[in-house]
Amino acid sequence: MRPFQVMILPFKIDSDSLWVYVFQRKLEQFWQFVAGGGEGGENPTQAAVRELAEETSISTCTNLIELDTVSSIPINVFENCHNWDEDIFVIPEYSFAANISDAGIRLSHEHLSYRCVQPDAANQLLKFDSNKTALFELEQRFNLGKV
Numbered sequence: 001m002r003p004f005q006v007m008i009l010p011f012k013i014d015s016d017s018l019w020v021y022v023f024q025r026k027l028e029q030f031w032q033f034v035a036g037g038g039e040g041g042e043n044p045t046q047a048a049v050r051e052l053a054e055e056t057s058i059s060t061c062t063n064l065i066e067l068d069t070v071s072s073i074p075i076n077v078f079e080n081c082h083n084w085d086e087d088i089f090v091i092p093e094y095s096f097a098a099n100i101s102d103a104g105i106r107l108s109h110e111h112l113s114y115r116c117v118q119p120d121a122a123n124q125l126l127k128f129d130s131n132k133t134a135l136f137e138l139e140q141r142f143n144l145g146k147v
Helices: 044-056 119-125 129-143
Strands: 005-014 017-025 034-037 064-074 090-099 111-117
Touching: 005 044, 005 064, 005 129, 017 119, 017 129, 034 044, 044 064, 044 090, 064 129, 090 129, 111 119, 119 129
Parallel strands: 005 090
Antiparallel strands: 005 017, 005 034, 017 111, 064 090
16 A cells, blocks of 8 residues: 555534644644554554544544545655655645544644644644645535534
């Protein structure tokens, strides 16, 4: 199976408003959503559930939403791409959202902190365009009552 990345947008709905959780990476100190690569024979959905559990300690995700947003990421942003085939230059990033209302987040060693903010504030914090695009989709789905 070719390598792939997943991104998960944890969110909650409070007082008819959408709130998203953004995470500050420890080493790079930028803000992003939960993200990571597929492992072994995982499909993107399995990888998303695992990554959410690894990075937030939320292991009972039964309401994962597959988003339409799919991005391509150049391999030079990954430290451990040495074992990939030499003809792989970009990998797909599949996006998901997860309603984690009232769930207790415990950060992994990969993060310094997290914030629960509304989409406008998240857009100001997020580094990657792929995160902003997936957030746009989630916000549109919320506005249409589809989350």
